[in-house]
Amino acid sequence: MVTGAASGLGFELALLLARDGYDLILADIDADKLQQAKENLASQYASEIQLIVKDLSKNNVAEQIFEATHGKPIDVLINNAGFGIFGTFSNTDWQREMDMLNLHVMTTTHLTKLVLKGMLERGEGRILNMSSLAAFQPGPLMSLYYASKAYILSFSEAIANELKGTGVTVTCLCPGQTNTSFQQVVSNGAEASNNKIKFNIGCPKEVAKYGYEAMLKGKVVAVPGKINRFLSRLPRFLPRRTSTAIIRKIQEKNRDH
Structure with missing residues (x-):
């Protein structure tokens, strides 16, 4: 099962699963793009593909998605769906923020x-949760996005520890900027290639491959790219106030179109 599978990293991860012979359950809010993704996958691989069109930001949608699988065993779960909101907390739209947090x-x-x-009952399974490089420090001008990604990282690390020896692994993928529609949404419609800071924008295929391989190995935290790995460690050595100020400067420059 892959959420947010209609495009970007979700689609690339679905491709890797199909390549390896998995049948797929793909969930996304965009019915048209999800159907296109299915047709693309079906043209390359023989996987059975079930589509679930749901707004994953709404209350109790997880239960609806799970019920729609009709008891099929899920060997791999990829929680990929997500979006970001840019702006000062006092001025951003609460409904949109609540949807993001949900x-x-x-x-x-x-x-x-x-x-x-079900994974524990079968004694095997792999879970990949999509976090972000944002998880490692506070992020002014994207405060709730950074905080929610920090939650995903902390949650994933904790349950990965709980699941040791069960045959089930949890991996948290923490990419930096990646050239997907996510950047366009956050940047108020601007393409990621037009971002002011663009020396370290990752390729979706490469990021997905890195995360997928980390998941198969049972790695707990996966940060793709040498620069991103360096940046993820930087808050350990800088005063928290300093690293927070740096992130604000980066956000101001990067989103100023």
Whole structure:
């Protein structure tokens, strides 16, 4: 099962699963793009593909998605769906923020809980949760996005420890900027290639491959790219106030179109 599978990293991860012979359950809010993704996958691989069109930011949607699988065993769960919001907390739209928090925190957590039971009963399973380089420090001008990604990282590390020896692994993928529609949404419609800071924008195929291989190895935290790995460690050596100020400068420059 892959959420946010219609495009970007979700689609690339679905491709890797199909290549390896998995049947797929793909969930996304965009019915047209999801159908296109299915047709693309079906043209290359023989996987059976089930589509679930749902808004994953709404209350109790995880239960609806799980029920739609009709009891099929889920060997791999990839919680990929997500989006970001740019702006000062005092000025951003609360409804949009609540949807984001529901998606990143509630849906990710609930879907993991629902799927995990069957994995534990079978004694095998792999879970990949999509976090971000943002998880490692506070992020002014994207405060709730950074905070929600920090939640995903902390949650994933904790349950990965709980699941040692069960045959079930949890991997948290923490990419930096990646050239997907995510950047366009955050940047108020601007393409990621037009971002002011563009020396370290990752390729979706490469990021997905890195995360997928880390998941297969049972690695707990996966940060693709040498620069990103360096940046993820930087808050350990800088005063927290300093690293927070640096992130604000980066956001101001990067989103100023």
